Amino acid sequence: MPSCLIGRLQVGGGAPVRLMGVINCSPESFYAGSYVPPGDVREQALAMTRDGADIIDVGARATGPGAPPLPPSGEMARIEEALSALDGSGIPVSVDTTVPEVLEACLRHDVAAVNDIRGLADPVYAQLAADSGLPVIAMASRIRPGDAQSVEETRENLKGILARCSRFGIDQYILDPAIGLWVQGRTPALDWLLCRNFRRFLEFDRPVLAAVSRKSFLGDLSGRDPEGRLAGSLAVTVLLVQQGAAMVRTHDVQETRDALAVLQRMG
Secondary structure (H helix, E strand, C coil): CCEEEECCEEEECCCCCEEEEEEECCCCCCCHHHECCHHHHHHHHHHHHHHCCCEEEEECCCCCCCCCCCCHHHHHHHHHHHHHHHCCCCCCEEEECCCHHHHHHHCCCCCCEEEECCCCCCHHHHHHHHHHCCCEEEECCCCCCCCCCCHHHHHHHHHHHHHHHHHHCCCCEEEECCCCCCCCCCCHHHHHHHHHCHHHHHHHCCCEEECCCCCHHHHHHHCCCHHHCHHHHHHHHHHHHHCCCCEEEECCHHHHHHHHHHHHHHC
16 A cells, blocks of 8 residues: 655555644635634644644645735745744644745754645756655646646646656655645536545555645535535545545644544444
8 A cells, every 4th residue: 555654654555544734824824713823833733733633734825716925035934933933842744835945944944744736846846855855745736736627637637746756756745636726717516526536546556635624615515614614624524534535634633533533433
């Protein structure tokens, strides 16, 4: 079974489903409840690990549709402040950025993994990631984040990630099929198709990430804003884990842990 090592943490390969807790240092985030002020980052990360998070994903720039632009200097200042608070904590941290100079700054801190929603499409970024020796979580993208418009295009984008990882000598990586309304033309219907076909993304013999927490396709179905999408997030997450997801990225660690514990007991 395919696996990836993040430090000493095994993802996939028969290991338990791993939980990635989200800390957003961007007040512009689509889900206001996920924003963590700089002074609270360390305590929030510690609380998430107590609740069951295996790794904390730190990002400093909103990436959803219509998110306001943020210059690299602004993103760098935010994420370095957060990472400085986590240095020495012993908490495994992944950094969610697409900007090479921001990644370079992050690598001066205690970082365990790189999370690239552009899927290593930027060769400068890809080389930095490769030189770091860190594992990479790479989202299905050809040029822009999540730019596939169908299940087949998503599979092609994931194939492209395999080729990039081979080119740059990256052998520890996790695939993310890019569920979400990332670019113009994407629809909630496509997100549901990606979820129904999630098992197909395991065909690349790599661990696959499920990242659906409070996303807009759930709100399109329920009519609820991000604050009201927890139940939908948990339902879809359980179904994706049943299809083989090796890691779950979530804003709600405790509730997700409990849902997966029920799934395991029922299995």
